[in-house]
Amino acid sequence: MNGTRNDVITGSAATVCRNFAGVPFTHKLTGAGRDRVAGAIDSVLGSDPGLRRIRLDETAGYIPAALCERGIITKSCAADEKTAVVYISPDEREAVTPFDGAHVRIRAFAPGLDCAGALERALSTAQELENRIPAAFDPEYGYLFSDPAALGTGVTAEVSLHLGSLAYRGRLAETAAAFSKLGLSLKPLDPSRGDSLCLLSDPLGAGISEEKVCSNLTAFALQLADLERRTAAELKNDKKFLSRAAESLGRLETSTELTYAEMTRLLGVMRVAVIAGVSDAGLDGIDRLLEEYSPAVMSASVGYRLDRHTRDVARAAAAARYFRGRDND
Amino acid sequence: MICQMCGKNEADTRIKTIVNGDMTQLELCSACAARAGYESLFSGTLFGRMMSELSPFAALSDMTDGVLRCETCGMTEDELLSTGRAGCPDCYTTFRARLDPLIKKLRGAAGYEGRVPGTDVKQEAAEDERLISLRERLARAIEEEDYETAALLRDEMRGLSGEDMA
Numbered sequence: 001m002n003g004t005r006n007d008v009i010t011g012s013a014a015t016v017c018r019n020f021a022g023v024p025f026t027h028k029l030t031g032a033g034r035d036r037v038a039g040a041i042d043s044v045l046g047s048d049p050g051l052r053r054i055r056l057d058e059t060a061g062y063i064p065a066a067l068c069e070r071g072i073i074t075k076s077c078a079a080d081e082k083t084a085v086v087y088i089s090p091d092e093r094e095a096v097t098p099f100d101g102a103h104v105r106i107r108a109f110a111p112g113l114d115c116a117g118a119l120e121r122a123l124s125t126a127q128e129l130e131n132r133i134p135a136a137f138d139p140e141y142g143y144l145f146s147d148p149a150a151l152g153t154g155v156t157a158e159v160s161l162h163l164g165s166l167a168y169r170g171r172l173a174e175t176a177a178a179f180s181k182l183g184l185s186l187k188p189l190d191p192s193r194g195d196s197l198c199l200l201s202d203p204l205g206a207g208i209s210e211e212k213v214c215s216n217l218t219a220f221a222l223q224l225a226d227l228e229r230r231t232a233a234e235l236k237n238d239k240k241f242l243s244r245a246a247e248s249l250g251r252l253e254t255s256t257e258l259t260y261a262e263m264t265r266l267l268g269v270m271r272v273a274v275i276a277g278v279s280d281a282g283l284d285g286i287d288r289l290l291e292e293y294s295p296a297v298m299s300a301s302v303g304y305r306l307d308r309h310t311r312d313v314a315r316a317a318a319a320a321r322y323f324r325g326r327d328n329d
Numbered sequence: 330m331i332c333q334m335c336g337k338n339e340a341d342t343r344i345k346t347i348v349n350g351d352m353t354q355l356e357l358c359s360a361c362a363a364r365a366g367y368e369s370l371f372s373g374t375l376f377g378r379m380m381s382e383l384s385p386f387a388a389l390s391d392m393t394d395g396v397l398r399c400e401t402c403g404m405t406e407d408e409l410l411s412t413g414r415a416g417c418p419d420c421y422t423t424f425r426a427r428l429d430p431l432i433k434k435l436r437g438a439a440g441y442e443g444r445v446p447g448t449d450v451k452q453e454a455a456e457d458e459r460l461i462s463l464r465e466r467l468a469r470a471i472e473e474e475d476y477e478t479a480a481l482l483r484d485e486m487r488g489l490s491g492e493d494m495a
Contacts, residue, residue: 019418020418021418022401022417022418022419023401023417023418024401024402024416024417025402025414025415025416025417025418027414027416028402028404028416028417123444127448127449130446130447131447134446135446136418137445137446138418138421139441139445140440140441141421141432141441142441142443143443144415144418144421145415146414146415146416147413147414147415148413148414148415148428148431148432148435149435151432151436152436152441152443153443153444155443208439208442208443209442209443209444210443210444212442
């Protein structure tokens with residue numbers, strides 16, 4: 001993570017969706033129509049040296065699952081048997097998925113808080129496509145989608161934040177409600193990983209430009225990060241929290257098996273402890289454990305499907321190595 | 330029925346237009362309908378040609394059995410209203426009279442403010458960076474009371490942001 005403000009804000013993403021002129025939207029597209037759209041997209045992106053073409057139907061099942069766990073493709077895309085191809089940049093900071101909601105969905109990522117950088121990258125690929133395949137566009141409505149409520153820029157910006165202190169204090173629901181009044185969505189990134197890793201997004205962004213979507217979201221993300229830091233600072237003298245942090249550290253150092261959900265919960269507490277200034281465990285190391293030890297990512301890293309027990313043992317060993325190693329420093 | 334425009338050919342296209350709630354109906358032959366501009370906006374594009382070959386509804390005119398239907402995807406007004414989803418981009422042209430008030434209700438008075446196809450993203454980003462740099466230099470020039478340079482920088486910034494120099 002090399003972006004700014006990465007203690008609370010772990011990453012930014014921008015998604016650009018496009019449909020093509022004169023072609024039925026995805027839900028009305030027939031098999032032959034789908035093939036032709038896929039062919040047109042491939043004629044543009046297949047020769048792009050900045051994107052790697054991956055045939056999901058020819059890979060082991062854990063590959064799409066791993067891409068999904070890392071947020072590179074959506075769950076619906078990973079689960080859809082008709083999604084044959086995805087285009088992913090070698091640095092995995094950009095992914096293009098045909099037929100994921102729209103004819104094409106371009107998603108770019110940036111570490112830390114950099115919505116504008118992610119947006120520029122995604123728009124650049126959208127432009128490359130639009131130069132060759134006319135986009136469905138109306139000067140009055142903007143880019144066209146099957147849902148009339150989605151007409152506009154086709155851009156969604158997102159910021160992922162670790163809000164462990166707010167979650168610990170039980171203040172996430174009220175914070176989400178406050179952001180909802182501003183038209184923003186704040187929800188857990190993946191409920192199976194607990195509620196502290198959250199996604200702040202502008203689901204509609206209607207009537208404003210792409211850049212404004214990003215700058216608004218950036219401003220709100222900074223406010224949210226400050227709120228999280230203030231809440232974390234309050235925990236510095238909270239005996240109950242200090243005891244929980246000590247217990248979490250003990251579990252991470254000594255467990256012989258750890259499920260991903262359990263590891264996420266324990267690492268979440270350690271992350272808050274670091275931000276509160278009561279632990280020097282290192283955010284980069286914690287984030288690396290979170291990224292590299294999710295179930296499918298572990299299988300993808302060794303190149304074959306690992307069973308659950310093997311994963312839990314390897315995960316616990318990695319956590320113990322990291323935290324015991326720090327104690328020995 | 331004979332075409333109401335040329336009075337010679339058999340009418341095979343019915344055009345219904347609704348203006349301020351008043352509906353008018355025209356029965357035209359396909360040649361007159363095309364001359365009047367009632368054909369797919371995208372029929373000249375690669376995708377328009379591709380989809381007209383593909384679509385099972387390609388042979389249908391705008392109106393069949395008095396039902397307004399999208400030429401590209403075959404969606405009817407009833408289907409559109411019951412599902413709440415358009416079938417293709419052309420539905421927004423076919424059903425514009427019906428959809429426009431709903432869309433305006435959803436979006437409010439604000440028009441579309443985003444980029445349009447063909448905008449050069451990289452050039453735009455470079456211009457943004459140049460503007461930031463000029464703004465910083467302008468602030469410095471004002472601080473140093475170098476008003477001659479400040480005026481030049483201001484003009485350059487106006488030129489970049491497309492403001493009227495007058």
